[in-house]
Amino acid sequence: MSGKKKTKKTTAKTKAKTSPSKKSKPKDSDETLLRAPAEMKYAEELTYLVKQDEDAKPFSWQLSPRMVRIFVLGSEKSDKLDREIQQKWYGDYTIVERAIVTLASDRGLLLIGDPGTGKSWLAELLAAAISGNSVNVLQGTVGTTEDQIKYSWNIAQVIAEGQSRDSLIPSPLMVAMKEGSMGRFEELTRCTSDVQDALISLMSEKYIKIPELEIGNMVYAKPGFNVIATANSRDRGVNDMSSALKRRFNFIHIPVVTSKKIEREIIEFRTKDLMARHGFKVEIPPTLLEILIQTFNDLRKYNASQGAEEQRIESALSTAEQIGVIEDTVLYSTFFSEGKMDGYTMGRSLVGALVRRLPEDVSALSKFWHAVVTKQSGDDWDSFAKGGKDAMTRI
């Protein structure tokens, strides 16, 4: 759910710095950020939890596993805390528990699931809670090289001063090793298999050797270092992981949320969060939310029932898409229709968000629209159906 663009940017920034190890932690400053990482955003909660925490902590973790769980899943009365901790990730609690204990064990954590199921968000929360730092992120792409996983050189400095630890640019994972914190690897399976395998030695031996240097040519991981990777289950088979690497990860599958109740909670939580960035508060009318969730549920069923690929809607119908639609609707209605949210705008936003390929998506969506949406009764449904139709005719 978290913006991938953002993480990419952070990676780029980290790489550009000559000695990022000292500066990799985001500084608390008065500067307003478009999107603060979890440890900054929930800094207050984290400080409180650290203070309250009396349980044993594994390695150099700043919180005990129980407190990490509370940070991610929110507090209960039985946790006996004197303030409420907000729930930040929604879904099966065992997923979170399993993820936490995996990080405390010898193996890395690989979150796998459809796009938009909240893998990266969970990874960020875990890293923030455990090491107070979630920005040691490496974004996997087809172009990722082994250098980017381990280290690279500042060429100008090498020419001027020769190879030394100063002219070395450590990768975010190397930084995490040195700090004894969580390193994140986004979209691991987008990298080619041989590049992925660079992780194997890093994860089992827990050190990186720099053969170019004669002195100080080893970087050892401090206790507390581990890797949180995410992978997209839709891309499975593009760059399959080697079984040696698979063994070093515990896989945790994050399912697409299908429970309406949880879906509603997620949408409300994330939308409020996103809207806060724009600096305004919006209450989404419950009927509109209901329409959106219902439509997505129907769409999923519709997609599952279609045999041919071209008759399906290409976009992943995850909760993240729904949040996108809501955000779009809110923004549109705030700036162009005097703050009044209605079904018509949402219908248009939904079509706009889901149509990716022309003309297949439009024809599939139009078929769905006539078979399902137009059959619903109610004023909001009617305007919603009309908005969608208008958008489709205009595309």
Next chain:
Amino acid sequence: MTKMEIDYQPLREQIDAIVKEFGKTGEKPHEILNVLLSDVERAMSEPLEIFPVTHHSPASALQLIKRLRSRPVKVIYLETCEDLIELVPMLTECELPVAFQALANRSRTFPASQLPLSVIAPLTEMSAEYQAIAFGILNQDVEIVFIDRSTDHIFQRLWADHQTNAKEAPEDEELTTTIGLQMGDMAPSLEKFVTFLLKNARVRHFSEWWNQYVDQVVLGSDYQTYRQIMFLIGSLIRRLGTNMDRLKDSRWRERYMWTRIKEHMQEHGIKPDEAIFICGAAHTVCDVPEFGVESSEMFDIPQLSDTDWLHGVIPVSFSMIERQFGQPLGTASISERAWKKGLNATGVRPFSLKRKEKETQKHPHTPNTPVDDEALLGFLTKPPAFLAEDERELIQNCMEIVALARNHGYLATTADSIAIFETSKLLANLRQRNHPTFYDFQDAAVTCLEKDYVPKTKDIFKLCQEMIALDVMGSVGYTALPPLVKEVYDVLGRLKDVDLTQKRIQRALMDFRENPDLLQCSNVLWRIKFLLPSSPIVKPIMGELELGKERLQESWDLRFRNHQAELIQLGYEGISLEQVITKRMRTKANRTDIKSGEVLQLVKDSILLLDSPRFSEELGKKAEERLMNDSGIEDAPENFRLIRELVYYYQTTPGGIPLWVKSYIATGYSYYTASLPQTFDDRGTTPEQIAASLSFALTLENFAVMMGCDRSQLIIALRSVNAPTYEIDPRKLGLLMTAEWYVRLRDMNSIREFFNNLFSNPLLLEKIPDYVMGFVLALPFAPGIAELLIEVLSRVYATVPNRTLIPWLMKQLLQVRTNLSSLIDLTREAAQIYPIDFSELETWQAPWETQIKQSDHLSLETEPSTIDSEKSVRLRDILSTHSSVIQMMLQSCNIDED
């Protein structure tokens, strides 16, 4: 018993102090804490020793064994339906788990739609009730008394509820599903309470919570601590976790139980300290006026209803128990593991009926363990401690799951075992437990072993379940079996190399030529197969039971050990298999909605299975009766097939065809001929049905004529078909024409003429296959039409253009395939007409081509004419005598001969 004097005053003061610190006195929490405490106090001070249990709890069973071994009692009162007591002696030969069953097939109180009523109460070795019963059986001087309401009362109350509910919401629910009973059922019924409990304890099911937070803790505690903890939990769940309906029912039962106890004590002069009352923990803290031996209140126990109850012991399996009570898969196996672990850890020896001889020596007196105050305090303040066995078990599980995963295609090694062990520990720690439960272990195994896809069919979650849920199936000993089952076992005892008590599938091989005695075994097996058609208990591998076929060899797969229960259920229906079959067949034949064909099928089955001609005749008469009440001819194909089979069969028997069969045929003949006229233009009737009814009438005609029928019935019927030909379905028209031809109402030439018309009309070409199909359908009763069919088909192939012909061919092939026997007739006929040799082909001329030329002569000489009146006869005479003159006249008029 020397009563335990425990002073609860300090605790009460402590509660008051806490309440004062955190809230106000008199508020809800204060009230609840005080009520819980007084519940425990009251139960502890009751002169009749109350032993609180929960269902299938190893801790309860272990504590009970310790208690019974330490100090003997005269009477044991058990919270079990009182009418089940007669089943206790039957347990001696049984292998657990088994269940007590009460079943009613007949009742004058409950409506027939609600029958049968059935109740089962499963018993496992690790349950306190079984241990108490076993103790009672082993010690003759100990009396076991069941004191709970009878099964009859259960249904009386359910029926009363059902009726009041039905008034409010007229949904037609039925009572007929089997009701499961568990002694000491403790599961809370208030959903909110359960959700809260599970969420806070970080567990998934109530059974997991119980196992983790109560059972394991009280397993090793001393007796008085055990009782107090159980009273406390019982009170908690009763006060906070039970909904009103459940509570109302519980109160009713408690009044019943205490009344029965006091009645029994008075009657037999039992003193309170000579007895023990074993019941569910939730019942021990009840607030009914009848509670306690000192109370003189008695409950007015309602009368039994007028219902015939049958009782028996049936084998059950762990998975059946779990399904019956809606428990998660593996609950029973987990309990069993805990039971074995507990036995090992405490060194307690369970009461076992298998080791009866040794046990009859006086039970050893072990000194009563002293009360450990710390234990009680520990329960309230500390998480449960764990035994070294748990650790061993966890390691064992880790190894087993890795091996299992490897077998299912996973890449799993010892490194994974270690990782699972570590992860389970970490998870348990995160969930604030000292030791991982099975479910923690399951989560850990999934985390460590599950990768991006499942290599074979089963994922790790399922494998874990499979690993833990070893299903154990009980069995009932010979003496406890109903007569029907005993007889089956006796007869099948003749089979060599077959042991029905074995769990493995047994293969029975029978050669009747070598050993004709085995036919009896075969009969029994076929009867069981008939009565339990979908059960795998008996499965024929080779051999069949068909009318008129001699059985030579058969082989069967037998699974009696695992499916004994189904056979025992049959035992409730009668004393022998034959009786049950007769009863079922009679009931079925007497149903008002049964069809004649179904009764004929029953007749056939009765001949095969029962060897009772009188009963078959009774059914046969019923079939005829049903046929008379039939409307339409939908069942004609089935009826025809069956009655023909029966006729063939009876023709081979010395007695010949019985009167009822002939009478059935006569009724059928009249009925089907009378129905014919309406069927040709009725769209709801298919050509196959008409074909079957015509076949019935024409092939079985001789029997019908014997019984006083007449062909004129058929002729009249065919003459009264007055729909014009174009309104009749093409396939039906073929049938009609053939039937008319058969009874000489039509000649072959008119049919040819009809086809000539079809061939000449391009618009009708499409329909020709349908017309042909009608004639194919008619082949069974009029084989003579085959010649014409060959002719028509040949003309079709010769004249119709390929463009139209090829789609027909496919259609025709598919249609002919459904009538294979007709196809054979047709091929045979074709073989006679067409040349067999190439050499003949040159000179060969289709017979009909020559025939057509001479058709006039032939038809005049051989074929009967359409109109058989006197006038036509005269005309024919004139034509035949002056044929040459007429031919010349025609030639002179330039009219062609044909």
